[in-house]
Amino acid sequence: MALAVGIRGLTRSLLRPWVRVPGPARGRTEPAAGGGDGVRCFGSPRVLVEPDPAAGFAVMKMRNPPVNSLSLEFLTELLISLEKLESDKAFHAIILTSDCPGIFSAGLDLMEMCGRDPTHYAEYWKAVQELWLRFYLSHLVVISAINGVNAAGGCLLALSCDYRVLADNPKYAMGLNETLLGIIAPFWFKDTLVNTVGHRTAERALQLGLLFPPAEALQVGMVDKVVPEDQVLSAARSELAQWLAIPGHARQLTKSLMRKPTADRLLKERDADIQNFVRFISRDAIQKALRVYLEKLKQKKT
Numbered sequence: 001m002a003l004a005v006g007i008r009g010l011t012r013s014l015l016r017p018w019v020r021v022p023g024p025a026r027g028r029t030e031p032a033a034g035g036g037d038g039v040r041c042f043g044s045p046r047v048l049v050e051p052d053p054a055a056g057f058a059v060m061k062m063r064n065p066p067v068n069s070l071s072l073e074f075l076t077e078l079l080i081s082l083e084k085l086e087s088d089k090a091f092h093a094i095i096l097t098s099d100c101p102g103i104f105s106a107g108l109d110l111m112e113m114c115g116r117d118p119t120h121y122a123e124y125w126k127a128v129q130e131l132w133l134r135f136y137l138s139h140l141v142v143i144s145a146i147n148g149v150n151a152a153g154g155c156l157l158a159l160s161c162d163y164r165v166l167a168d169n170p171k172y173a174m175g176l177n178e179t180l181l182g183i184i185a186p187f188w189f190k191d192t193l194v195n196t197v198g199h200r201t202a203e204r205a206l207q208l209g210l211l212f213p214p215a216e217a218l219q220v221g222m223v224d225k226v227v228p229e230d231q232v233l234s235a236a237r238s239e240l241a242q243w244l245a246i247p248g249h250a251r252q253l254t255k256s257l258m259r260k261p262t263a264d265r266l267l268k269e270r271d272a273d274i275q276n277f278v279r280f281i282s283r284d285a286i287q288k289a290l291r292v293y294l295e296k297l298k299q300k301k302t
């Protein structure tokens with residue numbers, strides 16, 4: 001099985017990043033995220049970046065409709081956006097949010113994990129690992145402005161941020177609900193949750209596949225703040241000020257000190273983790289469970 005799939009090679013073949021974005025932002029100057037100083041939005045088909053270099057941050061908007069499921073292409077574009085901002089000294093922070101109304105992310109793309117071959121599963125899982133590692137260890141301050149429902153892999157992405165603001169809408173539940181699909185949150189998903197909410201809450205949440213509505217998410221510490229829906233972005237921006245006031249090197253080293261042991265667990269056994277995933281997801285029983293779940297999602301409409 002080819003495990004040595006290079007995400008960078010993939011990005012080169014799949015994308016031409018940093019094209020001016022199609023859709024709403026094309027051909028006009030969007031107000032910058034914080035200052036409206038005429039800085040142009042940029043991005044890729046599925047990720048819109050609204051930079052505010054004067055204020056030192058950018059808003060990264062996920063727009064992979066209908067549900068921001070984390071397909072291989074989408075993961076790749078998110079990584080490219082992150083890399084681009086990390087390598088530009090003008091940026092010290094990112095606000096991660098969604099451009100899809102009512103949905104932050106439906107998590108990993110089930111179509112990437114269902115009915116494909118082992119090589120594809122390995123490539124996909126490597127990209128999922130990479131996204132988590134890069135967001136979790138980013139030297140930038142990353143704040144998520146969660147403006148919709150947020151399941152499993154999407155929740156992991158938010159948990160990888162430094163701070164989480166959630167819109168106060170009872171429909172916007174979030175959690176690692178893998179067991180509801182008959183699958184398992186891998187150890188690094190679990191570790192990220194444990195680091196956020198503590199062992200007992202994580203154990204219960206993971207076994208039961210709990211999706212927490214805003215008040216409960218706040219109560220267990222899965223999010224840091226719940227605000228009215230129309231204030232999610234402004235609350236994230238206000239919070240940023242506190243983080244950006246700290247000397248950058250001190251904050252970054254502290255973040256690394258706190259997070260490196262968790263990331264190292266995966267880094268030490270990345271290939272084994274990929275092989276475990278491929279073996280697990282290729283099982284007939286797991287494939288059947290995913291097909292049934294997808295079917296249920298479709299039937300919900302009828």
Ligand SMILES: CCCCC/C=C\C/C=C\CCC/C=C/C(=O)SCCNC(=O)CCNC(=O)[C@H](O)C(C)(C)COP(=O)(O)OP(=O)(O)OC[C@H]1O[C@@H](n2cnc3c(N)ncnc32)[C@H](O)[C@@H]1OP(=O)(O)O
Pocket residue numbers: 066067069103105106107108109110111149151152153154177178181183184185186276277280281294297298300301
């Ligand atoms: C012992 C050894 C152990 C080894 C272990 C090793 C590894 C571990 C193994 C596996 C780990 C996998 C980890 C997985 C993580 C995940 O993220 S799995 C994804 C979990 N996500 C969900 O459960 C959310 C599912 N979606 C929904 O609940 C809803 O779609 C919604 C987000 C609430 C939005 O609802 P609504 O607005 O009503 O939209 P629809 O349901 O109608 O959906 C629109 C279309 O989108 C499709 N879709 C939804 N979610 C996904 C998805 N995650 N992936 C792909 N596609 C998705 C949905 O089917 C609709 O499609 P159609 O329009 O019908 O074609």
